Amino acid sequence: MLRLAIRRLLLILPTLIGVSIVTFLFLSYVPDPTDDPALAVTPSERARLRRERFLDLPRFVNLGTRDVRARAAEAMRAIVDGDITQKAQGQEELARLGGAALPHVLPALDSLAPGPRAEVALALAPIGERMGFTGERLSDPTRAVAFWTRFWDDRGIEFRRASVRSAVRRLSRYGSTTRAAELRELDTFVLEDVLGALEHPTDAASFERARALVDIAAYVTGRDDRIAPGDDYATALATVERWGSFWMVYKNDFVTLDGPSRFAAIVLETRYGKWALGAVTRRLGVGFDGKPVLDGLTRRAPITLTLVFGAIALAYAAALPIGLLGAASRGRRRDGITAAIVLVFYAIPTAVFAILAARGSHGHGLFLPTVVLALGLVAAPARQARAGLASAFAQDHVRASLARGASRARALLVHALPGALLPVVTLATLEAPMALGGAFVVERVFGLEGLGAATVVAVQSRDTSWLMAxxxxxxxxxxxxxxxxDLVYTTLDPRLAQSILRQRPRT
Structure with a gap:
């Protein structure tokens, strides 16, 4: 039996992966709020919202991944060959890509004709200003071309991952305005290492490290999202989380994909890949409220699980005596009365019991909500227990025990009950998903902060991270x-152990 349990535990991971794929597929077809034509936003704002929710990516496979090299090349083509609108868009895109695009743009200047070369050089002026350069050398066509050519000859070696990584380590360890200024001069090229080194602040030292790194990221991207010296740890943590979300969305705009990273992007640069990566690296992802989903589950799940499994335990504890009574008095008046009462509990919606109970409730405990939820769960196991016991009484071994002088109670409890409980146990396995909907209703009526309210909000806002979790x-x-x-099966009837061991594991 231990071998089977271990095999089943090992199958949990592939089972959950399969469940996640199927669930994500269905969720991906649910209309997103950003697609609502009534949403009063500009086209650019709508595009931003769609991108931040990964709606611009394919679902599971992305064969057209774009990195900073591809985006910089597209921007240059727009500046060189496009119309007025396309040129403006290309200039804006090149300025946004910043220093991360320079290793791909500056070496290509010599391959352009003088006119287009000057246009591209002038488009780099916003980048030069962020890097600390000013004057006519950025705005004059001839001087701009000469400046950027000389800049790349003199400082192109600084645009290397190893040197940036070392500079970020020195800044994190020792801190210095001079070191920070050196990183700012490389503009967005440093984002990969700066945001990669960003950690959750837990003490004064990590707080200052996070603040220094966030200041650099905010400066080179133009996002005014910083950690102020007087902020508390919760505010700083929220800022770090927002930068993590930003990097999850826009990372490929500032990095070059080569070799394994390009191959991995085929899967990771998809809606499912983004969700899976966030789930693994960011505590099951970030919900619509900007907080880690795992934190919400940890806080809310105990309430819902207590309701669900407490109600199942109460319902089955009540159902077994009811089933015993029904089997022992089958065909009599009390059997009919008991069945009618149980049927009434089953027919009346859980919401009705919850509203009636909540009116007379002055406490905020979980016992009364659990009892209310249990009322709607009693009927099925009681009927199953009654049918199982009635059938068990007709079995030869039970009749033989009665013939040998065993009392009816002993025959019922010792010989009939274990076999009759097997289908009841099977039914209990299926109760939790069915009881979950009732638990959400009970939570709403009694004002409990379980999974129900958060799930309703997640459905309304299409919070994929929460719904997937x-x-x-x-x-x-x-x-x-x-x-x-299976463990309960072998406890009730040890003869089933060998057959369970020989069967293929259920997934």
Whole structure:
């Protein structure tokens, strides 16, 4: 039995991956709020919102990944060959790409004709200003070409990942305005290492390191999102999280994809890949509220799980005596009365019980909500237990025990009950997903901060990270429930152990 349990546990990961793919596929077809024509935003703002929600990416495979090299080349073509609008867009894009584009733009200047070369050189003026250069050498066509050519000859060697990485390490370790200024002079080329070194502030030293790195990132990108000296750790952490979200969206605009990184981008630069990467590296991703999903699950899941499994435990604890009573008095009046009462509990919606109970409730505990949820779960196991026990009484071994003088109670509890409980245990495995909807209703009525309210908000805002996390969490719970079911089977009937061991694991 231990071997089967281990095999089943090893299958949890591929099972959850499969569940995540199927769930993500369905969620990807749900209309996004940013696609609503009634949304009062400009086309550029709508494009930004779509990109930040990864709606501009394919679902699972991306064979057309674009890095800073491709974007810089497109911007140069727009400046050289485009119309007025395209030239303006190319200039704006080149300025946004910043220093990260220089290793791909400056070496290509010599291959351009004098006129287009001057146009591209002038488009680099905003980058030069951010790097600390001013004057006519940036705005005069002839001087701009000469300046950028000389700049690349003199300082092109500084645009190397190893040297930037070393400079970021020195800044993080020792700090210095001079070191920070050196990094600013390389503009957006430093983003990969600066944001890669960014950590959650936990003490004064890490707070200052994060503040210095965020200042550089804010300066070179123009995003006014900084950590002020007087901010507390929670505010600083939120800022770091926002920069992590920014880098998740725009990383490929500032890095070059070569070899393994380009191959990995085929999967990672997709909607599913972005979600999976965020789930692994950022505590199940960041929700619509800007906070890690894992933090929300950790806070809310205990309430919902207590409701669900507490209600299942109460319902089945009540269902077994009801089933025993029904089997023992089958065909009599009390059997009919019991069945009618259970059917009434099953027919009345959980919301009705919850509203009635909430009116007379003055406490904020979980016991009453759990009882309310349990009322709607009693019918199915009670019916299953009654049918199983009634069938068990007709079995030869039960009749033989009665013939040998065993009392009816002993025959019921010792010989009939274990076999009759097997289908009840199977039913219990399926209860949690079915009880979850009722738990959401009960949480809403009693004002409990469980998974229900957050899930409703996530559905309205199409918060994929939260919905995926809840789906996988419930799938993991159901998978563990299947494993526990097999353990209970062998406890109730040891003869089933060998047959369970020989069967193929269920996924």
């Amino acid at each position: 809840v789906s996988i969490f419930m799938a993991a719970t159901a998978t563990i429930g299947v494993i526990m079911t």
